[in-house]
Amino acid sequence: MSSPTSVSTTSTEGTDLKMAEESKMIEDIKKAMENNDTDSAASITNKYLEDTKNISMNIGITGKSGAGKSTFVNAFMGIDCKDERAAPTGVVETTMKPEPYPHPRHQNVTLWDLPGVGTTKFPADEYLRHVEFEKFDFFIIVSADRFSEDDAKLAKEIKNMGKKLYFVRSKIDHSLEDAKRSQREFEKEKTLQVIRNDCIQGLEKQGVTSPQVFLVSRDELHLYDFPALQDTMERELPQHKRDVLILALPNICKSTIDKKKEVFRSRIKYFALLSASAAAVPIPGVSIAADVAILVGVLQEYLLGFGLDKTSLEKMSTTTKIPLEDLRAVLKCLCSGKNVTKELVVLMLQSVSAVMVCKAAEEGSRWIPFLGIPIAAALSYCSIYWFLSSTLNSLSVDAENILTKIWDIK
Numbered sequence: 001m002s003s004p005t006s007v008s009t010t011s012t013e014g015t016d017l018k019m020a021e022e023s024k025m026i027e028d029i030k031k032a033m034e035n036n037d038t039d040s041a042a043s044i045t046n047k048y049l050e051d052t053k054n055i056s057m058n059i060g061i062t063g064k065s066g067a068g069k070s071t072f073v074n075a076f077m078g079i080d081c082k083d084e085r086a087a088p089t090g091v092v093e094t095t096m097k098p099e100p101y102p103h104p105r106h107q108n109v110t111l112w113d114l115p116g117v118g119t120t121k122f123p124a125d126e127y128l129r130h131v132e133f134e135k136f137d138f139f140i141i142v143s144a145d146r147f148s149e150d151d152a153k154l155a156k157e158i159k160n161m162g163k164k165l166y167f168v169r170s171k172i173d174h175s176l177e178d179a180k181r182s183q184r185e186f187e188k189e190k191t192l193q194v195i196r197n198d199c200i201q202g203l204e205k206q207g208v209t210s211p212q213v214f215l216v217s218r219d220e221l222h223l224y225d226f227p228a229l230q231d232t233m234e235r236e237l238p239q240h241k242r243d244v245l246i247l248a249l250p251n252i253c254k255s256t257i258d259k260k261k262e263v264f265r266s267r268i269k270y271f272a273l274l275s276a277s278a279a280a281v282p283i284p285g286v287s288i289a290a291d292v293a294i295l296v297g298v299l300q301e302y303l304l305g306f307g308l309d310k311t312s313l314e315k316m317s318t319t320t321k322i323p324l325e326d327l328r329a330v331l332k333c334l335c336s337g338k339n340v341t342k343e344l345v346v347l348m349l350q351s352v353s354a355v356m357v358c359k360a361a362e363e364g365s366r367w368i369p370f371l372g373i374p375i376a377a378a379l380s381y382c383s384i385y386w387f388l389s390s391t392l393n394s395l396s397v398d399a400e401n402i403l404t405k406i407w408d409i410k
Helices: 013-034 038-053 069-077 124-130 149-160 172-182 188-205 226-236 239-248 254-279 286-306 310-320 324-329 342-350 353-365 372-409
Strands: 057-062 099-102 109-113 138-143 164-169 213-215
Touching: 013 038, 038 254, 057 069, 057 239, 069 109, 069 138, 109 239, 124 149, 138 149, 149 164, 149 188, 164 188, 164 226, 172 188, 188 213, 213 226, 226 239, 226 254, 239 254, 254 286, 254 372, 286 342, 286 372, 310 324, 310 372, 324 372, 342 372
Parallel strands: 057 109, 057 138, 138 164, 164 213
Antiparallel strands: 099 109
């Protein structure tokens, strides 16, 4: 796959700021733990995790009638166009006002199906104010052929207002089929580059500087330029928004699954710190109860992120026509495809002998004078960190197995 032209680089300022904030927070937690102030340590950690969970993202999708905006919205969310949560599709303009479509698994992410600028009474500058451009993290302009003069005008206004935008040339599989029928010596990669260059040059002639154009097929997101679009969006977003985007993307390839795993892995230490804070409470049974409560929420997040929750698997079976039992057959992790309950978490903990040994040692260490509580906290931290790391690895393998099963069928 050829890479799109004109991919800009990103400053590390947002990442550095996030790392500095995390370092300070961890230092505050350590100080609280050293002072036996477990309530403060837990409060700081909980606030960080809640703030992370509530980071919102708004993505504006626009383009002229028939460009495939709604279809792209549904593909981006990883759902079939017939799904009751899908944006309605049609050959005529079905969107006359901004329509929000919350992500089915990540409610803090919203894709907005925006009316094509040529279908409204507003010129490009007024159009942006009409759709409240300030709330959008970035825009995607979709076209099924050449980008229009209206698209170019809108793009220039978006750039003038300091927002990121990307051009998506949709239905590229149809264009390739047309080229194959009409060309005597068809070359796929050469044809793709011709289409890409034609879009870029057309936009540049209309005054759009360094347009980023990506060729996309709704039915085959793993092909063509969607992975490059994903990488570019990630690079150009601040770190905290980047993580939100990664978790919301559909599992189109192993690389996407690996990125999700790393986002989840980066947060394990905070859940382990919460466990350590609970272990520092000198009351028998409090630690294990707290751990189970923490793990129920975390494992459910993992399942949603990887698309391994019960609802997602059922939807996937319906969309792909693969029997649900065939999908379940490739799952190995105990919680994959299930509703996560306290009983299930206890069963999972009991199935890991190393964790149970740590938990037994943790309870016994409480009776050691002076050093008992710090030892209990350290053991609790290590056991939960190991358990979540191990479970995360298993779930990522399950997600890869599901992806392989789907592509084998196709």
